[in-house]
Amino acid sequence: MWRRSRSSSASRSASLATVDGERRLTDLRHVGQLLHAAAVTDQMGTTALTAWLRRRIAETGEDTGNEERSRRLESDAEAVQVLTIHRSKGLEFPIVYLPFLWEPSHIQSGAQPVFFHDPEAGDARSIDVGLEGTEFERHQEQHIVERRGEDLRLAYVALTRAQHQAVVWWAGSWDSRNSPLSRLLFERDGEGNVAPWSSTVPDDGAAVERFEALAAEAPGCIAVERSTLGLTSAWADAVPEPAALSAALFDRSLDWRWRRTSYSDITAGAWEARVASEPEVAVVTDEPALGAAPPAPTGTPDARAAPHRALARR
Numbered sequence: 617m618w619r620r621s622r623s624s625s626a627s628r629s630a631s632l633a634t635v636d637g638e639r640r641l642t643d644l645r646h647v648g649q650l651l652h653a654a655a656v657t658d659q660m661g662t663t664a665l666t667a668w669l670r671r672r673i674a675e676t677g678e679d680t681g682n683e684e685r686s687r688r689l690e691s692d693a694e695a696v697q698v699l700t701i702h703r704s705k706g707l708e709f710p711i712v713y714l715p716f717l718w719e720p721s722h723i724q725s726g727a728q729p730v731f732f733h734d735p736e737a738g739d740a741r742s743i744d745v746g747l748e749g750t751e752f753e754r755h756q757e758q759h760i761v762e763r764r765g766e767d768l769r770l771a772y773v774a775l776t777r778a779q780h781q782a783v784v785w786w787a788g789s790w791d792s793r794n795s796p797l798s799r800l801l802f803e804r805d806g807e808g809n810v811a812p813w814s815s816t817v818p819d820d821g822a823a824v825e826r827f828e829a830l831a832a833e834a835p836g837c838i839a840v841e842r843s844t845l846g847l848t849s850a851w852a853d854a855v856p857e858p859a860a861l862s863a864a865l866f867d868r869s870l871d872w873r874w875r876r877t878s879y880s881d882i883t884a885g886a887w888e889a890r891v892a893s894e895p896e897v898a899v900v901t902d903e904p905a906l907g908a909a910p911p912a913p914t915g916t917p918d919a920r921a922a923p924h925r926a927l928a929r930r
Contacts, residue, residue, distance in 0.1 A: 645667075650672075650919075657829055660815055694914055697709070701770045701773055704774070704777050707772055707777060708778075708779050709778065709779065710777065710780050710781070710819055711779075711780060711781045711783070712775075712781070712786070713782075713783045713786045714774050714784045715786070716785075717795065717796060718785060718788075718795050718798065719789065719792065719798040720791055720792070720794040720795045721767050723760060723763055727747040727748065728747075729747070730743070731743050732744070732758040732762055734755070734763065735758070742755070744756075760812065761812045762793065764796075764799070764812040764813060765812065767795070767796040768796045768800070770796070771800065786827070788817055788819060790817065793813070793817045793818075794814060797870050798814060799819075801812060801823075801827075802814065802818055824842070
């Protein structure tokens with residue numbers, strides 16, 4: 617329904633005539649795709665889709681991590697895109713920057729298994745894991761030739777992505793002699809064949825001379841400029857105004873009742889008292905002190921004279 621309503625040229629023209637028309641069309645297309653996905657997944661009709669959309673609108677303030685519902689760009693035509701040469705195949709851009717054509721692809725040195733197309737076997741795809749011998753040296757050389765040829769093909773892809781302008785850098789590094797840009801400029805014979813490698817690195821003067829000769833063959837189409845090394849710069853935000861500093865004052869009282877203790881100390885009053893020694897209690901003693909006079913006798917004379925009789929009566 618949405619596609620049919622937006623497919624008419626009059627409807628699109630009316631929307632695009634406004635200042636934010638492209639923005640609105642992108643948002644409507646996004647909402648339509650989300651509704652279609654919800655209808656197919658949950659088998660919802662028009663009424664259920666209306667309620668679903670109402671809930672999603674109410675949840676927009678909380679559901680901020682769902683990338684599927686993030687607002688899409690209405691157009692990326694003016695955005696800077698960083699792509700590898702492989703990813704750029706089949707695409708075109710108004711302006712293309714190629715900062716690394718002066719650098720060849722990395723090929724591991726030393727004894728490593730190599731892949732190649734063997735010309736003695738009908739260009740069959742082969743691999744050599746022998747790592748030694750004259751045959752391995754020939755196979756390793758064929759592997760390098762094919763890798764350098766692939767560099768040339770990628771350079772062609774990169775240079776033909778530009779619709780209006782291609783900006784190419786050159787740097788005379790140690791291995792730039794084997795780069796596709798260097799071989800295209802300095803190692804091409806009269807028939808157009810490009811050598812897979814070079815033995816020397818052209819200096820800056822020779823490179824500028826070759827670039828200027830190339831520019832003379834296409835007047836008004838190629839410009840040669842020397843890059844100058846300036847001072848390194850980095851983005852920095854505006855420095856905020858310094859704040860007035862002052863020493864902090866401790867103007868509150870401490871509660872000294874707070875202390876660090878153990879669980880046993882906290883629960884000490886919740887348990888029975890521990891068994892301890894009995895307290896000392898003063899008692900009466902009937903033993904005279906050492907050196908003291910004996911106590912005065914008490915009772916009747918008969919009792920004193922005949923204690924056995926008194927005991928017998930008891």
